[in-house]
Amino acid sequence: MTKKRLKHIDRQNQIIDIARELVSSGGIHNLTIRKLSHHAGITEAAFYRHFSSREDVIICLINEITEKLSKTINSVLDVNLKSLDCLEKILNLHCSSIELRQGLSFVVILQASEFETYQIKTCGNNLVKMYLKSIEDIIYLGIKKGEIDRNVDPDSAAMMFFGIVQSTVTRWIFDPEHHPLSEKSRSLWYLFRTSLEFLDEDLELHKLNLESKKV
Amino acid sequence: MTKKRLKHIDRQNQIIDIARELVSSGGIHNLTIRKLSHHAGITEAAFYRHFSSREDVIICLINEITEKLSKTINSVLDVNLKSLDCLEKILNLHCSSIELRQGLSFVVILQASEFETYQIKTCGNNLVKMYLKSIEDIIYLGIKKGEIDRNVDPDSAAMMFFGIVQSTVTRWIFDPEHHPLSEKSRSLWYLFRTSLEFLDEDLELHKLNLESKKV
Amino acid sequence: MTKKRLKHIDRQNQIIDIARELVSSGGIHNLTIRKLSHHAGITEAAFYRHFSSREDVIICLINEITEKLSKTINSVLDVNLKSLDCLEKILNLHCSSIELRQGLSFVVILQASEFETYQIKTCGNNLVKMYLKSIEDIIYLGIKKGEIDRNVDPDSAAMMFFGIVQSTVTRWIFDPEHHPLSEKSRSLWYLFRTSLEFLDEDLELHKLNLESKKV
Amino acid sequence: MTKKRLKHIDRQNQIIDIARELVSSGGIHNLTIRKLSHHAGITEAAFYRHFSSREDVIICLINEITEKLSKTINSVLDVNLKSLDCLEKILNLHCSSIELRQGLSFVVILQASEFETYQIKTCGNNLVKMYLKSIEDIIYLGIKKGEIDRNVDPDSAAMMFFGIVQSTVTRWIFDPEHHPLSEKSRSLWYLFRTSLEFLDEDLELHKLNLESKKV
DNA sequence: TATGAATGAGCCTTCATTCAT
DNA sequence: AATGAATGAAGGCTCATTCAT
Numbered sequence: 001m002t003k004k005r006l007k008h009i010d011r012q013n014q015i016i017d018i019a020r021e022l023v024s025s026g027g028i029h030n031l032t033i034r035k036l037s038h039h040a041g042i043t044e045a046a047f048y049r050h051f052s053s054r055e056d057v058i059i060c061l062i063n064e065i066t067e068k069l070s071k072t073i074n075s076v077l078d079v080n081l082k083s084l085d086c087l088e089k090i091l092n093l094h095c096s097s098i099e100l101r102q103g104l105s106f107v108v109i110l111q112a113s114e115f116e117t118y119q120i121k122t123c124g125n126n127l128v129k130m131y132l133k134s135i136e137d138i139i140y141l142g143i144k145k146g147e148i149d150r151n152v153d154p155d156s157a158a159m160m161f162f163g164i165v166q167s168t169v170t171r172w173i174f175d176p177e178h179h180p181l182s183e184k185s186r187s188l189w190y191l192f193r194t195s196l197e198f199l200d201e202d203l204e205l206h207k208l209n210l211e212s213k214k215v
Numbered sequence: 216m217t218k219k220r221l222k223h224i225d226r227q228n229q230i231i232d233i234a235r236e237l238v239s240s241g242g243i244h245n246l247t248i249r250k251l252s253h254h255a256g257i258t259e260a261a262f263y264r265h266f267s268s269r270e271d272v273i274i275c276l277i278n279e280i281t282e283k284l285s286k287t288i289n290s291v292l293d294v295n296l297k298s299l300d301c302l303e304k305i306l307n308l309h310c311s312s313i314e315l316r317q318g319l320s321f322v323v324i325l326q327a328s329e330f331e332t333y334q335i336k337t338c339g340n341n342l343v344k345m346y347l348k349s350i351e352d353i354i355y356l357g358i359k360k361g362e363i364d365r366n367v368d369p370d371s372a373a374m375m376f377f378g379i380v381q382s383t384v385t386r387w388i389f390d391p392e393h394h395p396l397s398e399k400s401r402s403l404w405y406l407f408r409t410s411l412e413f414l415d416e417d418l419e420l421h422k423l424n425l426e427s428k429k430v
Numbered sequence: 431m432t433k434k435r436l437k438h439i440d441r442q443n444q445i446i447d448i449a450r451e452l453v454s455s456g457g458i459h460n461l462t463i464r465k466l467s468h469h470a471g472i473t474e475a476a477f478y479r480h481f482s483s484r485e486d487v488i489i490c491l492i493n494e495i496t497e498k499l500s501k502t503i504n505s506v507l508d509v510n511l512k513s514l515d516c517l518e519k520i521l522n523l524h525c526s527s528i529e530l531r532q533g534l535s536f537v538v539i540l541q542a543s544e545f546e547t548y549q550i551k552t553c554g555n556n557l558v559k560m561y562l563k564s565i566e567d568i569i570y571l572g573i574k575k576g577e578i579d580r581n582v583d584p585d586s587a588a589m590m591f592f593g594i595v596q597s598t599v600t601r602w603i604f605d606p607e608h609h610p611l612s613e614k615s616r617s618l619w620y621l622f623r624t625s626l627e628f629l630d631e632d633l634e635l636h637k638l639n640l641e642s643k644k645v
Numbered sequence: 646m647t648k649k650r651l652k653h654i655d656r657q658n659q660i661i662d663i664a665r666e667l668v669s670s671g672g673i674h675n676l677t678i679r680k681l682s683h684h685a686g687i688t689e690a691a692f693y694r695h696f697s698s699r700e701d702v703i704i705c706l707i708n709e710i711t712e713k714l715s716k717t718i719n720s721v722l723d724v725n726l727k728s729l730d731c732l733e734k735i736l737n738l739h740c741s742s743i744e745l746r747q748g749l750s751f752v753v754i755l756q757a758s759e760f761e762t763y764q765i766k767t768c769g770n771n772l773v774k775m776y777l778k779s780i781e782d783i784i785y786l787g788i789k790k791g792e793i794d795r796n797v798d799p800d801s802a803a804m805m806f807f808g809i810v811q812s813t814v815t816r817w818i819f820d821p822e823h824h825p826l827s828e829k830s831r832s833l834w835y836l837f838r839t840s841l842e843f844l845d846e847d848l849e850l851h852k853l854n855l856e857s858k859k860v
Numbered sequence: 861t862a863t864g865a866a867t868g869a870g871c872c873t874t875c876a877t878t879c880a881t
Numbered sequence: 882a883a884t885g886a887a888t889g890a891a892g893g894c895t896c897a898t899t900c901a902t
Contacts, residue, residue, distance in 0.1 A: 026330050027329060027330030029244050029330075030330065032895085032896070032897080033896080033897060033898080034895085034896080034897090042862080042863095043862070043863055043864075044863095044864095044897090044898085045862070045863060045864075045865095045898090045899085045900090046861080046862055046863070048898075048899085049861065049862070053897080053898080054896095054897065054898090108329075110385070111326045111329075111385070114242065114323075114326075114385075114388050114389070115240075115241050115242030115245065121389060124389055125389040125390050128385065128386060128389055132386075152406065153402050153405075153406065155399075155402070156399070156402040156403045156405075156406045157406060159379070159382045159383065159386070159399065159403055160375070160378065160379060160382070160403060160406055160407070162378075162382040162385075163375065163377075163378025163379045163380075163381055163382035163383075163403075164374070164375060164378045165378075166378055166381040166382055166385065167374045167375070167377045167378035167381055168374065168378075170325070170326070170329075170343065170377075170381065171343060171347075171374065173329050174329070174336065174339055174340040174343055175340055184371070184374065187368050187370075187371045188371045188374055188375060188378075190371075191367065191368065191371045191372060191375055191410055192375065192410070194410050195406055195407070195409050195410030220880080220881095220885090220886060220887080221886085222885090222886090223885075223886080226886085247870085247871070247872085248871080248872060248873080249870080249871080249872090257886090257887070257888090258887070258888055258889070259872085259873085260873085260874080260875085260887075260888060260889075260890090261886070261887050261888070263872095263873070263874080264885080264886060264887075265886095268872080268873080269871095269872065269873095438882090456760050457759065457760030459674050459760075460760065462874085462875070462876080463875080463876060463877080464874085464875080464876090472883080472884095473883070473884055473885075474876090474877085474884095475877090475878085475879090475883070475884060475885075475886095476882075476883050476884070478877075478878085479882060479883070483876080483877080484875095484876065484877090538759075540815070541756045541759075541815070544672060544753075544756075544815075544818050544819070545670075545671050545672030545675065551819060554819055555819040555820050558815065558816060558819055562816075582836065583832050583835075583836065585829075585832070586829070586832040586833045586835075586836045587836060589809070589812045589813065589816070589829065589833055590805070590808065590809060590812070590833060590836055590837065592808075592812045592815075593805065593807075593808025593809045593810075593811055593812035593813075593833075594804070594805060594808045595808075596808055596811040596812055596815065597804045597805070597807045597808035597811055598804065598808075600755070600756070600759075600773065600807075600811065601773060601777075601804065603759050604759070604766060604769055604770040604773055605770055614801070614804065617798050617800075617801045618801045618804055618805060618808075620798075620801075621797065621798065621801045621802060621805055621840055622805065622840070624840050625836055625837070625839050625840030650864090650865060650866080650901080650902095651865085652864090652865090653864075653865080656865085677891080677892065677893080678892080678893060678894080679891075679892075679893090687865090687866070687867090688866070688867055688868070689868095689893085689894080690866075690867065690868075690869090690894085690895080690896085691865070691866050691867070692894095693894070693895080694864080694865065694866075695865095698893080698894080699892095699893065699894095862902105863901105863902085864900105864901095864902090865899100865900090865901090865902100866898105866899080866900085866901100867897105867898080867899075867900100868896100868897100868898095869895105869896085869897095870894100870895085870896075870897105871893100871894075871895070871896085872892100872893095872894090873891100873892080873893090874890105874891085874892070874893105875889100875890080875891075875892085876888105876889100876890095877887105877888080877889095878886100878887080878888075879885105879886090879887085879888100880884105880885095880886090880887100881883105881884080881885085881886100
């Protein structure tokens with residue numbers, strides 16, 4: 001075992017990682033101090049050196065997910081893409097094998113926290129709020145840049161986007177073989193985009209229309 | 216206690232009702248035989264006269280929800296409405312206080328079953344499939360009747376509809392006060408409808424376009 | 431179901447038979463009122479019409495076994511055989527498939543009752559005493575008739591006979607395939623007989639010896 | 646309570662000892678985690694620090710008995726005695742108050758394991774096999790050394806020896822006062838010895854016979 | 861800093877038995 | 882003569898957490 005004598009911060013991160021895996025694979029009540037400790041190669045008592053309670057781990061886990069998710073979204077934003085391409089990229093990232101392997105997607109952890117203590121719920125709430133706000137901002141920008149129909153309500157669109165992610169994950173969880181995450185998300189994406197932009201042919205007509213109005 | 220000596224069927228229904236409340240208010244691991252029995256005013260041993268196991272209750276609960284949901288959807292279909300109006304009605308029903316009070320909505324129970332035993336998961340899967348199929352059928356009909364754009368993929372649209380319900384419920388659970396179910400669902404609905412039908416102005420342009428092409 | 435509405439006595443016998451099977455196949459704590467009732471096709475409450483308690487059934491079972499065993503031994507005695515041939519017959523009966531099928535042999539039920547209530551233990555004690563007494567009587571007769579060495583202590587010999595049955599059954603229970611009841615009992619029987627009678631060659635010498643003494 | 650905070654190995658041994666007593670005094674279904682814990686002065690939860698399950702204790706108990714029994718037999722063998730004297734010593738040890746007090750004799754534990762799980766049964770089977778093999782070896786040696794009749798089948802003789810132990814214990818359990826273990830075993834032993842060796846008088850005749858044949 | 865022993869509350873489930881109908 | 886509903890005690894076991902060493 002080379003895992004012994006890790007620094008405090010490293011041990012914490014290790015435990016958080018294990019926590020993510022446990023929740024992903026068996027729901028939040030698969031997250032027990034025993035399993036956490038055993039997987040980390042420490043005693044149950046030693047666990048309490050690094051976290052004050054089970055609640056503490058869950059909160060840290062959610063916060064870490066919030067941060068990572070925020071970073072991921074921001075990294076996509078850095079690239080100078082159209083708003084819709086940004087959203088498409090984000091959706092693809094959610095469905096990528098990478099995110100799945102390292103924690104199934106934030107959706108699962110989020111749902112898991114729904115009925116926990118007040119503090120945990122608050123963290124879950126922050127995660128939702130942060131996520132929706134980020135998506136909302138992208139859509140708002142898209143409207144400003146004329147890429148998205150100005151009649152679209154950014155908040156609702158963000159909710160819808162989140163709904164796509166959620167329903168896709170739910171379906172996938174219940175029947176992983178028949179519903180690969182990536183496939184369905186593609187056709188859902190086209191539908192979603194349709195609701196935001198003008199259909200291609202309509203768009204052209206739209207432009208013509210606008211031009212004729214100008215004249 | 217005046218509740219003593221109920222008939223088998225009545226006790227079963229009573230227990231299912233309590234089960235629904237317990238899951239709604241505290242997630243599936245708030246559903247314990249102890250709580251179930253105490254709320255029903257019987258001993259834990261007596262519980263086993265009416266259900267063979269904890270799993271049994273959950274399965275019955277999910278099946279009952281599946282049935283009720285199916286009936287609800289069918290009852291809406293009976294009325295000879297446009298497809299989109301049907302869907303709107305269904306969405307409103309999901310958000311109505313009635314459904315909430317008697318079980319928070321099927322979404323919560325569904326999510327709760329994700330990490331339970333194989334049998335429970337199977338029931339959950341049936342619930343999702345039934346629901347999506349019902350919505351899909353309505354959309355398919357709408358396309359046939361020319362009320363919905365024929366380019367729309369019914370399956371994806373159903374998923375999107377389900378996503379709307381899910382994200383709305385999730386948000387509401389985390390912050391019930393700031394996000395009353397009914398309000399948000401309204402604006403989400405308009406967005407959803409837009410993605411299925413032709414936007415009004417575009418529709419006209421569309422017609423014009425078609426006519427000009429004819430000429 | 432034609433089993434319903436049996437006469438009291440028939441129902442009792444039926445239950446005793448089921449009890450025997452349950453104990454034989456799973457030890458005495460496989461004998462539960464639930465299993466007894468279900469196998470008999472009656473409710474648990476109805477069981478108490480025929481027996482006053484679980485203890486009652488066990489006592490009746492042991493008594494019935496005591497009676498049957500006594501009859502079996504007596505039936506063998508009727509035939510006018512040599513004492514040793516009687517014992518051999520009895521041993522073979524214990525190992526016969528018939529007795530096994532209808533209750534594995536009294537040995538198992540006997541052992542099962544070792545740590546039950548005082549009353550049950552008393553019945554078990556009666557069974558042992560009756561059995562040993564019967565065997566003892568046969569041996570005593572054999573000595574009187576000059577078929578068995580007069581130095582043999584009938585009580586001890588009976589115990590030894592009982593020991594053969596017990597150890598054979600024990601071995602068989604733990605490894606039924608490698609130790610068929612009938613095979614081993616045969617060679618054990620020869621060994622036992624040797625300890626009672628004179629070895630053939632010695633017997634002849636013995637006779638010669640006696641004759642020479644007479645002269 | 647002054648017994649608190651024992652070391653793992655000590656607690657384990659203590660629990661095994663209690664287990665032996667419980668089984669001895671009330672059969673295997675008197676061995677409950679509750680009783681085990683109470684007698685050990687710890688909580689039921691604490692029990693699980695030292696054994697993984699009830700099955701685990703039973704297996705450990707049987708294995709420990711197997712080891713001790715093996716050691717006992719081997720210690721007797723060390724002394725350079727005649728085979729028959731060895732067996733007599735072993736029989737006496739089984740009946741000695743020492744072994745009784747510390748676990749009633751292996752016979753009871755053996756019978757207790759008959760209807761338990763596969764793993765427990767396997768351990769019981771090992772115990773029987775080891776015991777019979779040990780006795781068999783002693784008898785085989787006796788035959789080789791000319792102390793035991795060469796016509797004797799060692800396996801059957803071992804079974805017979807085991808049978809003596811079993812029937813003696815059974816009788817004693819059902820009626821401890823009227824059947825002290827030691828008394829009966831003595832006369833049984835003589836009978837058993839007779840079946841292995843030549844009767845004294847016959848032996849002399851035998852010798853004469855042999856001599857006359859030589860002439 | 862880490863461990864090993866222990867706790868108390870809770871889990872699901874089965875048992876023999878009772879009693880009103 | 883039988884049923885259906887209920888009981889109280891006990892079973893094996895897991896949980897998050899504490900504390901002396």
